[in-house]
Amino acid sequence: MKNGLARFEFYLLQLEDLMLKASKENNAGLFLYTNDARTVLFMLEGLSKLYAGMHNKKIFFRIQAAFKSLEDAIGAIDYYDGYARGFLNDATIPAAVSDYLHAQTREKIQKLNELLTEKKWTGENANRIKKIRKKLIAADWKQEEKEVKAIARFYEKSIKEITVFVKKTDYTFTEIETQVHDLRRKLRWLSIYPRALQGVIQLTENHIQDDYLKKYMTAEIFNSPYNQMPETGNNQYLLLFEKDYFLALSWMISSLGKRKDSGLKIVAITEALQQAWGVDHNTALAKTYEILGPTHPGLSTILSDSSMVCAFYFKERSLEKLLTGIVKKAST
Numbered sequence: 001m002k003n004g005l006a007r008f009e010f011y012l013l014q015l016e017d018l019m020l021k022a023s024k025e026n027n028a029g030l031f032l033y034t035n036d037a038r039t040v041l042f043m044l045e046g047l048s049k050l051y052a053g054m055h056n057k058k059i060f061f062r063i064q065a066a067f068k069s070l071e072d073a074i075g076a077i078d079y080y081d082g083y084a085r086g087f088l089n090d091a092t093i094p095a096a097v098s099d100y101l102h103a104q105t106r107e108k109i110q111k112l113n114e115l116l117t118e119k120k121w122t123g124e125n126a127n128r129i130k131k132i133r134k135k136l137i138a139a140d141w142k143q144e145e146k147e148v149k150a151i152a153r154f155y156e157k158s159i160k161e162i163t164v165f166v167k168k169t170d171y172t173f174t175e176i177e178t179q180v181h182d183l184r185r186k187l188r189w190l191s192i193y194p195r196a197l198q199g200v201i202q203l204t205e206n207h208i209q210d211d212y213l214k215k216y217m218t219a220e221i222f223n224s225p226y227n228q229m230p231e232t233g234n235n236q237y238l239l240l241f242e243k244d245y246f247l248a249l250s251w252m253i254s255s256l257g258k259r260k261d262s263g264l265k266i267v268a269i270t271e272a273l274q275q276a277w278g279v280d281h282n283t284a285l286a287k288t289y290e291i292l293g294p295t296h297p298g299l300s301t302i303l304s305d306s307s308m309v310c311a312f313y314f315k316e317r318s319l320e321k322l323l324t325g326i327v328k329k330a331s332t
Contacts, residue, residue: 003144003147003200004047004051004139005136005137005139007197007198008047009136010198011043011044012132014040015037015040015129016129018037019126022122027109027113029109029112030109033074033078033081041067041070042071042192042196043195043196044067045067047197048063048067049064049189050151050193050197053158054142054147054150056139059135059136059139063136066128070116073108076108076111077109079264080101080102080108081101081105083264083269084102092293093269094291097272097273097291100272101268101272144235145237148238148239151193151200151239152239155190155193155239155322156323158186159319159322161186162187162190166183166310166314169307171314171315173306173307173310174303176263176264179303179306180303184256184257191249191250191253195226197230199229199233200238200239201238201240201241202238202240203229204240204324205243208242210244212312216250217247220254221247221251236329237327238326239325240325240327242322245318249318249319249322252310256310259305262297262302263302266288266292266296266299270284273287273288
């Protein structure tokens with residue numbers, strides 16, 4: 001089996017097992033959400049995005065769309081349920097807000113259940129994974145060395161697109177969802193691909209002396225399991241990343257994530273108040289700030305802070321220094 005096909009199969013088997021178990025449950029969508037099917041879908045979506053950028057674009061875009069629709073559906077559940085659970089013991093949150101978030105969680109679970117049945121992921125007539133396997137087998141898989149070179153080119157292109165995206169904002173963000181959150185998504189994919197690729201990408205240490213990197217080297221980043229590369233396994237050709245620049249990328253993802261979460265917390269409460277109380281956006285937003293209190297940063301502060309950290313990071317060009325080369329693994 002070609003390496004690329006084997007990578008998909010590794011995660012397809014996990015997804016298949018989850019779908020079989022979900023089919024036996026009264027609430028398949030809830031089962032998938034609570035059993036972290038989203039992580040497996042991230043891996044499969046990541047592989048699909050990557051291979052669509054390397055070859056057989058039409059095949060992989062369609063496969064990616066299938067995985068993305070499921071991942072988005074579970075993500076919508078996680079969004080509302082996450083804030084609903086986070087507010088459980090918070091007496092400052094109005095009951096109407098919590099009720100709305102719980103209702104939205106139930107609605108999103110139902111939508112996921114409908115998607116699972118409609119697209120035949122679960123149930124007696126489930127054949128979605130079988131169809132995906134058939135498409136994958138038909139793809140024109142590259143030889144290993146050429147494939148790793150293509151992965152390097154894909155990274156270079158992705159990094160260029162991200163830098164262009166940020167430069168267009170002139171390092172001044174005005175939107176949480178379409179700028180801060182979207183940028184974090186783009187950066188996060190760069191850290192998801194190594195896990196999805198199962199050992200192709202490894203870290204190398206050249207003991208970079210750039211002092212500006214020190215601010216990214218926190219204990220949280222050093223100890224994060226997400227910054228440990230999978231074992232090389234049977235991969236003979238490896239794409240190398242400079243460790244310090246990869247850790248800097250991880251710090252950026254984490255930093256933007258914390259700011260994004262603070263911003264979306266405001267968005268979620270404001271939405272809930274608008275829907276529950278029938279007030280306009282500005283009235284709901286003002287009430288949200290009152291509920292959260294003066295210690296919670298406002299949207300303008302979150303956007304300003306996000307702009308500042310991104311300006312430092314991208315002007316340092318750390319992301320563009322991430323790749324260091326391709327090597328052939330030494331024989332043992």
